[in-house]
Amino acid sequence: MAWKRIKASLPPGRHYFSGNEAVAEGAISAGCRFYAGYPITPSSEIMERMAHRLGQTGGVFVQMEDELSSISAVTGASWAGAKAMTATSGPGFSLMMEGIGYAAFTETPCVIVDIQRAGPSTGQATRVGSGDIMQAKWGSHGDYQIIVLSPWSVQEMYEQTIQAFNLAERYRVPTFLMGEEAVGHLRENLEIEPWVRVFDRKKATGRPPFEAKSPRQIPPMPSFGEGERLLVTGSTHDGLGIRRTDDPKVHARLIERINDKILLNKPTIVDVDGFFLDDARVAVLCYGFTARSSLSAVKGLREEGYRVGFMRLKTLWPFPHENVGELSERVERIFVPEMNRGQVGGEAMKSSQCEIISFCQTNGEVIRPEVIRKELMRLL
């Protein structure tokens, strides 16, 4: 089994951290020993803490010349055997897209943290947004899958970073932690458990690294320098990695497999949270920082006797369509507040049986509980 238990990066108990610092601690706890990145607000504190912590733990930190090289160095290090990560924000995330497609197609485990700010372009560098949710899924060309987690607290910045490494290693897939500026800079208590459960990629000798017996299975991934004479390419390849750039069957088989290995494993990947859903007439479907305001609004309305419920998507991709579909059969309407123009609301429409009401706020500020309460009152 590739699961193991290791000691957390910090002494157990209560700590007080910012979300970005908690990401770095989560990474160290998960066994990350390689970081490559380029400074950008509002994610730079992750990089600064990683520089410090990797120095203490015998890992490798490198500040690259841009984000194109950062994601490339991460992929190179991952094939050399590292648990590797980078962190960025808006413009840097855009620059990483080609490299992300390469990592997805070569089935390279890596973690990419995007602390979202108000875009597009340079936008408002110090302000909050959730405008990169669709980009995370569709930003590189071609058909591929990735995993996206959405944290709502400093605690989850820590825990989901560990989870992101575990998912990346287990499914050999780029995994994203899509925090928002507000949670990156939020300071609150962080409870550290003494032990952390981590997954290390499976290795095998003499087995094709790009082929599995069943669509759910993940091929083993040896590292450079282990005598496997690996052949890694971002061109279409067969199970051994040999380029097959004009064989329709090989291409179709590979595309199906890299999509299926994530989609067929959805039950073990996807995680959602729900409260007050049993008798709810209206449900708030939310994620990230907006889920904090949503929960506060929902609790207030519940105390006043309104039948309103709450569902929080901890995983955004692969999208929890099953959970949304099931919810939509129980409630009359689903309300989706977002700091973008309705990216998740639109996706939820694909599986919802009831009306989806999108609430979009794109002013670089978090959505306040009063705003959500007011909007919900109109629906109740």
Added chain:
Amino acid sequence: MVRAMEQYLRPGIPTTPFCPGCGHGILLGLILRAIHGLDIDMREMLFVSGIGCAAWIPSPHFNADTLHTTHGRAIAFATGAKLYNPKLRVMVISGDGDLFSIGGNHLIHAARRDIDLKVICANNMIYGMTGGQVASTTPRGFTTSTTPLGNPDRPFDLCKLVEAAGGRYVARYSVTQPLALMESIKKALFLEGFSFIEVLSPCVPQFGSKNLMESAPKIIEWLMEKCIPREKAEGLSREELNGKIITGEWGDV
């Protein structure tokens, strides 16, 4: 290739994809002969390449770990692998377009950082794979598919650029100088720190044919005439050196 060299080639890969007369095939053989000459175990080597005809030199032909990456980023991938596992002997082999146009920034930064990479640039002065568009290495006045009236720009001096960025060992040879080139590759493999070799490599279909060199012998003749060893060049005037390509070594030689 002779029998002794077979161990360096990946089994099951029948032929190289290069056009007849392509210099990339000669370079492929010389790199492997240099490795053979030093008796290096291919399992210690990692070959990283970008995108282009030149990037196909190691991948899939070399019987070692190979990482065929995205266009321009080979050095960045190599940096990650080498920093995480310093035991790997990492060689980057790619084209002039890949390493100096789209990827130029990574190259100068890797030289500055003095990462222990051996970078070999197969310079055919053109974008071969995409159909002969002008490159940052195309000589002024030469015809390409995007400079029908002649290239208005000057080319980079790749060796000067890398040396200025901090390259430890910097060399330039043409595939028409196979022995000197092989010795140079050996030196790069042996030395520590960032080393760089520019290899002039003829491309008839995309470069030669548009510039009155329709056959391999013609372009080879042109290269041999153009190349002048550093020692000889030192005694010559500016005018005498006009249009010449100086070959030899710079830095820690």
